[in-house]
Amino acid sequence: MNTHWWAWPAATLDRQAAEAAHARQQTLTKPPGSLGRLESLVGQLAAWQGRACPQVDRAWISVFAADHGVAEEGVSAFPQAVTGEMVRNFAGGGAAISVLARTLGATLDVVNLGTVNDPGQIDGVLRAIIAPSTANFCHAPAMTRAQCETALRIGAERVAQARAAGADLFIGGEMGIANTTSATALACALLGELPRTLAGAGTGLDDAGIARKIAVIERALRRHADAVEPIELLCRLGGFEIAALAGACIAAAQARLPVLVDGFIVTAAALAAVRMNPSVRDWLLFAHRSHERGHARLLDALDADPLLDLGLRLGEGSGAAVAVPLLRMACALHAGMATFAQAGVSEKTASSAEIPAESVS
Numbered sequence: 022m023n024t025h026w027w028a029w030p031a032a033t034l035d036r037q038a039a040e041a042a043h044a045r046q047q048t049l050t051k052p053p054g055s056l057g058r059l060e061s062l063v064g065q066l067a068a069w070q071g072r073a074c075p076q077v078d079r080a081w082i083s084v085f086a087a088d089h090g091v092a093e094e095g096v097s098a099f100p101q102a103v104t105g106e107m108v109r110n111f112a113g114g115g116a117a118i119s120v121l122a123r124t125l126g127a128t129l130d131v132v133n134l135g136t137v138n139d140p141g142q143i144d145g146v147l148r149a150i151i152a153p154s155t156a157n158f159c160h161a162p163a164m165t166r167a168q169c170e171t172a173l174r175i176g177a178e179r180v181a182q183a184r185a186a187g188a189d190l191f192i193g194g195e196m197g198i199a200n201t202t203s204a205t206a207l208a209c210a211l212l213g214e215l216p217r218t219l220a221g222a223g224t225g226l227d228d229a230g231i232a233r234k235i236a237v238i239e240r241a242l243r244r245h246a247d248a249v250e251p252i253e254l255l256c257r258l259g260g261f262e263i264a265a266l267a268g269a270c271i272a273a274a275q276a277r278l279p280v281l282v283d284g285f286i287v288t289a290a291a292l293a294a295v296r297m298n299p300s301v302r303d304w305l306l307f308a309h310r311s312h313e314r315g316h317a318r319l320l321d322a323l324d325a326d327p328l329l330d331l332g333l334r335l336g337e338g339s340g341a342a343v344a345v346p347l348l349r350m351a352c353a354l355h356a357g358m359a360t361f362a363q364a365g366v367s368e369k370t371a372s373s374a375e376i377p378a379e380s381v382s
């Protein structure tokens with residue numbers, strides 16, 4: 022038996038709660054099925070939360086920030102200093118995810134795993150520095166195995182904190198200049214895809230920039246062609262925040278906490294988590310399809326049908342946060358609508374197929 026914690030099975034889904042939710046849906050004053058995906062979402066939430074009337078009152082958002090050695094290859098439209106600067110902005114309340122968390126009444130947990138432009142001790146930021154940056158994976162593994170395991174564990178610890186705080190939904194976000202390059206390299210290795218099919222503009226590269234990014238990823242994949250195991254690929258090509266996100270996905274699934282997955286980078290981390298432990302997939306809900314080129318392919322690989330398609334390409338957990346009100350509406354409808362009996366509304370008549378042919382004019 023594999024003794025690594027990340028291989029331990031995910032919690033089982035509560036099918037009885039899902040069935041109870043489905044049964045209630047049939048009694049509400051609407052044509053059965055007319056609320057479409059909102060109905061199946063309630064069933065999924067019921068199975069995760071183990072209650073026929075699920076709620077998404079306490080969303081928890083952990084944003085993991087970290088720098089990437091591969092940034093020195095010129096693969097981002099922005100300078101590396103932005104990672105540390107954005108850590109300060111998250112805590113100061115000015116970043117997109119800060120505004121969204123406030124709007125949702127969600128907890129925003131900011132974790133600095135290592136930034137070259139170190140903002141130091143800041144109120145509202147957990148310092149969990151592994152190193153100032155990963156190594157440039159064109160020349161060496163991005164992380165040592167010990168660094169990667171530390172990052173996985175930090176992700177799991179944030180889930181434990183979320184659980185202890187009574188969270189009913191976990192959102193992971195990321196910040197790290199050049200991390201679309203890292204996420205693309207990791208996804209290519211996990212899926213056996215070519216960099217040119219998955220690499221996109223990230224923060225806004227032009228065509229020449231994307232061509233350079235593709236060449237960098239091709240070089241990295243050749244350098245690490247001997248790696249096969251998902252954890253080994255994560256060590257070689259991932260980043261501290263990507264490994265923390267993978268650890269968080271796994272730990273959340275083990276702790277009965279559903280995960281609302283954000284965009285391209287978080288999906289790459291989720292893919293690594295599912296490859297490390299396939300039972301994790303049952304606990305993932307995909308919030309949106311990012312504008313980043315490779316995201317659709319990653320979603321397909323995870324058999325995911327995301328809730329939204331808004332052309333977002335920000336990261337930080339923002340797309341997942343934007344989807345939370347949808348989940349809340351689904352839960353409110355489910356809990357708050359009257360039943361046919363309560364409202365004195367007539368139920369569906371027999372379908373035309375059941376009506377004798379002679380009575381159909």
Ligand SMILES: Cc1cc2ncn([C@H]3O[C@H](COP(=O)(O)O)[C@@H](O)[C@H]3O)c2cc1C
Pocket residue numbers: 096097098099103107195196197198199200201202222223224225335336337
């Ligand atoms: C100001 C700013 C805020 C951000 N928030 C998220 N990202 C996003 O952009 C980065 C990935 O893109 P690339 O691989 O092209 O560097 C990540 O930090 C991601 O979260 C940002 C990027 C910038 C510039």
Ligand SMILES: O=C(O)c1cccnc1
Pocket residue numbers: 201222223224283284285286287311312313316333334335336337
């Ligand atoms: O989809 C994402 O997560 C994304 C896309 C581009 C840049 N940063 C993040």
